[in-house]
Every structure is written in C-alpha cells, then in structure tokens.
Amino acid sequence: MARNQKISTxxxxxxxxKHQQAQKDRQEKLAQLDPKEYTKFTKFSELPLSRQTLIGLRGAHFIEMTGIQKEAIPPALQGQDILGAAKTGSGKTLAFLIPLIEMLLREDWNEFDGVGALIISPTRELAMQIYEVLLNIGKHSSFSCGLVIGGKDFKYESERIGKINVLIGTPGRLLQHMDQSANLNINNLQMLILDEADRILDMGFKKTLDSIISSIPPQRQTLLFSATQTKSVQDLARLSLTNPKYINSSSDLDLATPDSLEQSYIVVPLNEKINTLWSFIKTHLKSKILVFLSSSKQVHFLYEAFRKLQPGISLMKLHGRQKQTARIETTVKFSHAQHCCLFATDVVARGLDFPAIDWVVQLDCPEDASTYIHRVGRCARAGKEGKSLLILTPSEEEAFVRRLEAKNIKNISKLNVRGAKKKTIEPQMQALCFKSPELKYLGQKAFIAYFKSVFIQKDKEVFQVQKLPVEEYAKSLGLPGAPKIKLLEKSAKAMTEEQLSKLKERKNASRQLLTLSKLDENGEEKPEDKKKVRTKYDKMFERQNQNVLSEHYRNLNAEQDDEEEDFISVKRTDHDLTENVPELDNLPTSKRAAKKALSKKAMSKAGANPKKLVFDDDGKAHEIYELAGEEEFHEQGDALDQKTKFIQQESTVMAEADSEDKVVAKEKKVEKKRRRQDIERKAKEESDLSEEDDEEDEDEEELPDIARDYDSDSSGDDEPDRKKTKKWFENDRGINGTDFNTKVIELEKPDTIDDMEALAEQLLHG
Known part of the structure; x- marks a missing residue:
C-alpha cells in the first residue's frame, strides 16, 4: 500500500x-514572436497554446483563424492591451476568450483566487452567447465561470459569486454585485474585456462603466473591442488602456459589409409600410426572417396584430422590455427554427449569432450607417450567404443613401415593389382594433413610440418628423384617428444636441437604473421626487383609454353598470318627446350631450357652478349649507325660547318613537311564544304516532331550546314570574306511561330458526 502511494506521488x-516545462516553453515561444509575423499564422494549432485550449477549440470545430483573430490573439497572449475593431461576424469573441483562458492557465488560477477576468457586454443575449462559447472551448480547464445579468435571482447569484473565476455580465448587474455582494473579490483581477464598447456607451451605461473601471485594480490587461471608433470610445480607451495595440482601426475598411451579403432597399410611403411587410412575409413563408423596428411597443403591436391575421409562418418577438425567461426562450427557439419570423429591436443588432438567417428586413430606418451594418450582420456570417432589405420613406432615401456610401456601402441596389404581389391589410387592421380595445391601445402606444423614436434622432436631415403623414399612418395601424403627440408640438430645432442625447439615453436606460438615479446618498427618495404612492389601480384609472383595463376590473365594472343601468342615466331619444312638454326642451339627444349633462366640468363652463341640494321632511329642496338670515331668526322670538321649544318638540318625537318601539317588541314576543307552542304541539303529535321508542329517538330531530330563548327574551318584561309546570319530556314517566327507569331489553331481529328459539327462551325466562 505504501509502495503504491509512493508511485502515485x-x-x-x-x-x-512536465506541465511547468510546457508553460515555460510556451512563454519562450511567445516572447520570440515577431509582430510582423502575426498574420502568417492561419490555424490555431500554429500558435503556442496549451493542450486544453487546443482540445476545446478542435471540439468546437474552430480550426482556422479570421483576420481579427490573427492580429489580436498573439499580442494579447504577450500581455498587451488591445483596442480592436472589425466588421460584424468576424470572430471577435474568440479573439479575447483564447487569451483569457491562457492567462488563467498560466497563473494556475483556482476558486480561492477570486475573480481573475471580467467580461462586460451591452446586452443580456450577447453575454449569454459569450458564456456558452467559453463553456465550449474552456471545458477542459479547471477554472469556473459565471453569468450575471438582469432579470435573474440576485440573491442566488450573490451566494455563488465568491467562487467564480471568470465573471460575464451586463454593466448594471455587475455594478450592483460590486456594491451589494460582500463575497465578491475583484482585488486580484488580471484582465478586463469590454465587448461592443460603442454599444455600451450608446445605451447610456457611461456612468456605470466609469464606476466599474474605477473600482477594479489599475494593474491589469484590458481588451476593448468596438465596431466603431467614436469619440466616446476613444475617450474610454484613454482612461482604461495603457499603450494599447490598435487593430483594424481604419473605420472605413472595418465597416464594410461581407461580400456574401446581397443588399437592397425600397422606398414606400410611411402608411404603406405595414402592407409591404405583410406582402413580403406572405411571399417568403419558407424563409427565416428577422425584422427590425425602432421601439419595443411597435414590436409588441405588430406581433399581436399579425398573430391574429395568421400569415402562415411562426411569429416571435424579442425586445428589452420582456422578462428574462421570455427573452431566453425566444432566443433559443429562433436559433433552432427553420422557417420563422422574429420581430425585434436593436437589442438583437449587436454580436448575436443566429444560424441560417435568410432575410434581415429593416422596417424602420436605422439611426446611422453603423447600426445598419450591425443589423444586416445578423445574416451572411462566417462566409455564408444572406439577404437584407431596407424599407425607407421618401424623406429618408436621399440623405440615408449618402450616409451608406460614405461608409463604403455602395453595393446596395434599389428595388421596386410589384403591384401584383402587394396586398393591403388596412381593413383587417381596422376591424381588429375595432373588436379589441387592447389591440387598439397597443396601436396607439406604437404610434406614439415611432414618432418619438424619429424625433430624438440627431441626424435631422434623414429624420424629418414634420414631413411624416400623421393621419395616414394612424389609419394604416387600424386606429380611428391619430393620437395626440406632444413631441410634434415642439420644434426639433429648438432642442440642442445635448438635450436630444439625454432623451435617447433615457429611452435606452433600464427602469431599475432610472429608479436608482432618483435616490439620494442614504438610499431614500429625494424630496423633490417624492410623490404619492400610486397603485396599479390608480394607474388604470389614470389611463387615457379607459376601455383597456385589467380583466377582473372590467368584469366588476360591467356588473356595476348592469345594476345602475337605469340610475341617473340620460338616454338618447329615438323620437320627439318634447313636443308638448316645454320642460323637456333641453333634454340631451346624443351621447355627447348626455355626457356633458352629467359632467360637472362641462356644466361649469356653460354657466354658474352647480349647487348641492337636499330635501327636507316636507319635500322641499334647499342648499345643504343653507342658513337663515339674522332678521328672520329674530322674528321667530327669543333665542332661549326657541331652544326650549326645539327641545320639547324633540322630546315629544322621541316619546312617540319609544312607544312605537315597545308595541313592536311586545308583538315580537307574542309571535315568538305562539311559534314555540306550535312546535311543542307538533312534536307531541309526532311522538304519539311513533311505534318504536328506539327508532323514534334516532329519527327525531333536535328541537330548539324554546324555553331558554323565551326566558332570555322576556328577561326585561314587566310581567311577574309564573310558576313553571313540567313539560311532557320532563315527567318521571314517559309517553303512554312507560317508566324510563325500568330495564329495557333490546332484541335483535331473528334470521334463522335457532335465533327464534333463543329469543323465545330469553323472553320466557327474562
């Protein structure tokens, strides 16, 4: 046993x-790498990587490297800070995950060392995708990784975050854990990775990101990947990177779309967009389609409306206002679907890798050329083929096409819609909104959200909100009229660029962050922001569209309407009833007039304020706060005499009421006594008719204790107590003179001859 132990040791x-020697050899090879020879490597096996990493890459079918991987992985392995930019779908995820795994293996990282690497992603879906890729290629290593995103159980994450080595998450949830999770240790952080940094800044996470960077150790390696090198990204790089290596920093080259992508656009009026989208879906039922819209409310409305119209293809929706479980479920379903249509916002536009997407349709114009590139980048990934369709309005065409040409996107062709393929669903949309108040409410919200998304855009040459057909667009959504939009009453030119940026950040910011921003240093609500607590019922009553309420409230409201249908209701007259009745000349004859007749506000505009009247005992109406005049009061006599007279009158009224109450009480007492006697007489008659005492005792119902009730009721009576006589059930002898004290023999019914003989013998000798 000792010999075996010695051998294993x-x-x-x-x-x-052997492991230490292999690490030493890899470090020597990395030190000998020439920066000019980085691009000569074509396969991962040619790089000085560990055996565990190479096995994980081979198992995930990653063999050859892309352009960004060739230039970013070698310097990142040497410990340099990286500022990289590459076109979408070029493999940036592996460009930072491979150096991360190699760093942890080189340092022999374990669960007691705390967090060694931190990966920040702009969206939950992208963070989940990075987490899954890391699990696939790093499953042969011994370190642990964790995913922390909004929408999940914070307490569950907080209990396990202390044993995580690689932490992947969104900015808001990461900062929350840094502030509230006591077992989170980031003092030994070795690597910080920012994926899609430009998107993180666009979504309003700049302050959150600054707080995270200021809380982590300055001695670290930082990898920052961004699709565009904007001024905000450059400022972030100066703050967080030290002597970084710039990779693919030429924005014009990096923003070029893949060659395998077939791009096209069409120009249709705003009110024809819904019809065009419906016609496109009906002609591409055997395709996998991704439709981009500007806001979550538009996504929700189109999904519900098209779902009722049933185009013949599976429909899904994905936006930032959904619960996390629904977002995960939709992402997985769409990834595995073959023929499907997904309505989504720009939350899907960055980094997500959905396999085999055939068409990317942009129903609403993207805010800039970079967003356009990220949207169309969801298809034609990794050399595969794909198609994209951009739908523009006449006011957006000229300016936005120039923006695309400035970004080296010149292979986009203009198409014309065939009249034979075009279908109109405007009548069906109007019928749906007429039948369903909920859908009409969603349509109104979607209408306002679209105009708001156009109004807050900075590029006013492309987005001209004043040129949009308001009434026509509302009609295309099925609405009876255009809702009132406060933004259209303001002038876009009157707002500065900074104000528009704040509006955009507020639109993209999460509700939780907006709530936290309203709290002071002690975590309490600021005095200027304190308002009355509003419940969900208060919000329902404050809605403009009162038809869209919760189901249980509508049912309750309907019951009340049925009960009070004829109570103070002014109904429309179908024929003239006021011909010979002058008093009814002003009777309202329409719903609007009836509403005005019952509205205090409308009545006050027409004349004097209404007066509240009450009716006295004589049936005369007078104001509720009516007071007698001083002269009238003195005419009625002295004040003391009036007081004495009033007391005498009230005393007389009370005496009369008292005598009436006594008469009623006496009648009740007599009636109760009569009912008691009837019950006793009926019980006695039933007992006389019964033949067997045992059966009678079992079947007889328990009689009420009439005597006790009578005694308690008559305790306050003035009549003298009378001598009580024993009742029939209180006698010493029972019914028909039977003595209850004598022995009673219980006999069973004989079944056989032997039983009958035994019974006879018992009776004779008993």
Whole structure:
C-alpha cells in the first residue's frame, strides 16, 4: 500500500514538472514572436497554446483563424492591451476568450483566487452567447465561470459569486454585485474585456462603466473591442488602456459589409409600410426572417396584430422590455427554427449569432450607417450567404443613401415593389382594433413610440418628423384617428444636441437604473421626487383609454353598470318627446350631450357652478349649507325660547318613537311564544304516532331550546314570574306511561330458526 502511494506521488510530481516545462516553453515561444509575423499564422494549432485550449477549440470545430483573430490573439497572449475593431461576424469573441483562458492557465488560477477576468457586454443575449462559447472551448480547464445579468435571482447569484473565476455580465448587474455582494473579490483581477464598447456607451451605461473601471485594480490587461471608433470610445480607451495595440482601426475598411451579403432597399410611403411587410412575409413563408423596428411597443403591436391575421409562418418577438425567461426562450427557439419570423429591436443588432438567417428586413430606418451594418450582420456570417432589405420613406432615401456610401456601402441596389404581389391589410387592421380595445391601445402606444423614436434622432436631415403623414399612418395601424403627440408640438430645432442625447439615453436606460438615479446618498427618495404612492389601480384609472383595463376590473365594472343601468342615466331619444312638454326642451339627444349633462366640468363652463341640494321632511329642496338670515331668526322670538321649544318638540318625537318601539317588541314576543307552542304541539303529535321508542329517538330531530330563548327574551318584561309546570319530556314517566327507569331489553331481529328459539327462551325466562 505504501509502495503504491509512493508511485502515485512520484507520478504527480512528474506531471507537475512536465506541465511547468510546457508553460515555460510556451512563454519562450511567445516572447520570440515577431509582430510582423502575426498574420502568417492561419490555424490555431500554429500558435503556442496549451493542450486544453487546443482540445476545446478542435471540439468546437474552430480550426482556422479570421483576420481579427490573427492580429489580436498573439499580442494579447504577450500581455498587451488591445483596442480592436472589425466588421460584424468576424470572430471577435474568440479573439479575447483564447487569451483569457491562457492567462488563467498560466497563473494556475483556482476558486480561492477570486475573480481573475471580467467580461462586460451591452446586452443580456450577447453575454449569454459569450458564456456558452467559453463553456465550449474552456471545458477542459479547471477554472469556473459565471453569468450575471438582469432579470435573474440576485440573491442566488450573490451566494455563488465568491467562487467564480471568470465573471460575464451586463454593466448594471455587475455594478450592483460590486456594491451589494460582500463575497465578491475583484482585488486580484488580471484582465478586463469590454465587448461592443460603442454599444455600451450608446445605451447610456457611461456612468456605470466609469464606476466599474474605477473600482477594479489599475494593474491589469484590458481588451476593448468596438465596431466603431467614436469619440466616446476613444475617450474610454484613454482612461482604461495603457499603450494599447490598435487593430483594424481604419473605420472605413472595418465597416464594410461581407461580400456574401446581397443588399437592397425600397422606398414606400410611411402608411404603406405595414402592407409591404405583410406582402413580403406572405411571399417568403419558407424563409427565416428577422425584422427590425425602432421601439419595443411597435414590436409588441405588430406581433399581436399579425398573430391574429395568421400569415402562415411562426411569429416571435424579442425586445428589452420582456422578462428574462421570455427573452431566453425566444432566443433559443429562433436559433433552432427553420422557417420563422422574429420581430425585434436593436437589442438583437449587436454580436448575436443566429444560424441560417435568410432575410434581415429593416422596417424602420436605422439611426446611422453603423447600426445598419450591425443589423444586416445578423445574416451572411462566417462566409455564408444572406439577404437584407431596407424599407425607407421618401424623406429618408436621399440623405440615408449618402450616409451608406460614405461608409463604403455602395453595393446596395434599389428595388421596386410589384403591384401584383402587394396586398393591403388596412381593413383587417381596422376591424381588429375595432373588436379589441387592447389591440387598439397597443396601436396607439406604437404610434406614439415611432414618432418619438424619429424625433430624438440627431441626424435631422434623414429624420424629418414634420414631413411624416400623421393621419395616414394612424389609419394604416387600424386606429380611428391619430393620437395626440406632444413631441410634434415642439420644434426639433429648438432642442440642442445635448438635450436630444439625454432623451435617447433615457429611452435606452433600464427602469431599475432610472429608479436608482432618483435616490439620494442614504438610499431614500429625494424630496423633490417624492410623490404619492400610486397603485396599479390608480394607474388604470389614470389611463387615457379607459376601455383597456385589467380583466377582473372590467368584469366588476360591467356588473356595476348592469345594476345602475337605469340610475341617473340620460338616454338618447329615438323620437320627439318634447313636443308638448316645454320642460323637456333641453333634454340631451346624443351621447355627447348626455355626457356633458352629467359632467360637472362641462356644466361649469356653460354657466354658474352647480349647487348641492337636499330635501327636507316636507319635500322641499334647499342648499345643504343653507342658513337663515339674522332678521328672520329674530322674528321667530327669543333665542332661549326657541331652544326650549326645539327641545320639547324633540322630546315629544322621541316619546312617540319609544312607544312605537315597545308595541313592536311586545308583538315580537307574542309571535315568538305562539311559534314555540306550535312546535311543542307538533312534536307531541309526532311522538304519539311513533311505534318504536328506539327508532323514534334516532329519527327525531333536535328541537330548539324554546324555553331558554323565551326566558332570555322576556328577561326585561314587566310581567311577574309564573310558576313553571313540567313539560311532557320532563315527567318521571314517559309517553303512554312507560317508566324510563325500568330495564329495557333490546332484541335483535331473528334470521334463522335457532335465533327464534333463543329469543323465545330469553323472553320466557327474562
């Protein structure tokens, strides 16, 4: 046993020495790498990577490297800070995950060392995708990784975050854990990775990102990947990177779309967009389609409306206002679907890798050329083919096409819609909104959200909100009229660029962050922001569209309407009833007039304020706060005499009421006594008719204790107590003179001859 233990110990020592020698050899090879030869490597196996990493890459079918991987992985392995930019779908995820795995293996990282690497992603879906890729290629390593995103159980994450080595998450949830999770240790952080940094800044996370960077150790390696090199990204790089290596920093080259992508656009009026989208879906039922819209409310409305119209293809929706479980479920379903149509916002536009998407349709114009590139980048990934369709309005065409040409996107062709393929669903949309108040409410919200998304855009040459057909667009959504939009009453030119940026950040910011921003240093609500607590019922009553309420409230409201249908209701007259009745000349004859007749506000505009009247005992109406005049009061006599007279009158009224109450009480007492006697007489008659005492005792119902009730009711009576006589059930002898004290023999019914003989013998000798 000792000999076997000695051999196993020696083997472990040999393995450890072999592992250390392999690490030393890899470090020497990395130090000898020439920056000019980075691009000569074509396969991952040519790089000085560990055996665990190469096995994980081979198992995930990653063999050859892309352009960004060739230039970013070698310097990142050497410990340099990276500022990289590459076109979408070029493999940026592996460009930072491979150096991360190699760094942890080189440092022999374990669960007691805390968080060694931190990956920040702009969206939950992208963070989940990075987490899954890391699990696939790093499953042969011994370190642990964790995913922290909004929408999940914070307490569950907080209990396990102390043993995580690689932490992947969104900015808001990461900052929350840094502030509230006591077992989170980031003092030994070795690597910080920012994926899609430009998108993180566009979504309003700049302050959150600054707080995270200021809380982590300055001595670290930082990898920052961004699709565009904007001024905000450059400022962030100066703050967080030290002597970074710039990779693919030429924005014009990096923003070029893949060659395998077939791009096209069409120009249709705003009110024809819904019809065009419906016609496109009906002609591409065997395709996998991704439709981009500007706001979550538009996504929700189109999904519900098209779902009722049933185009013949599976429909899904994905936006930032959904619950996390629904977002995960939709992402997985769409990834595995073959023929499907997904309505989504720009939350899907960055980094997500959905396999085999055939068409990317942009129903609403993207805010800039970079967003356009990220949207169309969801298809034609990794050399595969794909198609994109951009739908523009006449006011957006000229300016936005120039923006695309300035970004080296010149291979986009203009198409014309065939009249034979075009279908109109405007009548069906109007019928749906007429039948369903909920859908009409969603349509109104979608209408306002679209105009708001156009109004807050900075590029006013492309987005001209004043040129949009308001009434026509509302009609295309099925609405009876255009809702009132406060933004259209303001002038876009009157707002500065900074104000528009704040509006955009507020639109993209999460509700939780907006709530936290309203709290002071002690975590309490600021005095200027304190308002009355509003419940969900208060919000329902404050809605403009009162038809869209919760289901249980509508049912309750309907019951009340049925009960009060004829109570103070002014109904429309179908024929003239006021011909010979002058008093009814002003009777309202329409719903609007009836509403005005019952509205205090409308009545006050027409004349004097209404007066509240009450009716006295004589049936005369007078104001509720009517007071007698001083002269009238003195005419009625002295004040003391009036007081004495009033007291005498009230005393007389009370005496009369008292006598009436006594008469009623006496009648009740007599009636109760009569009912008691009837019950006793009926019980006696039933007992006389019964033949067997045992059966009678079992079947007889328990009689009420009339005597007790009578005694308690008559305790306050003035009549003298009378001598009580014993009742029939209180006698010493029972019914028909039977003595209850004598022995009673219980006999069973004989079944056989033997039983009858035994019974006879018992009766004779008993």
């Amino acid at each position: 020696q083997e472990r020592r040999n393995l450890r020495e």
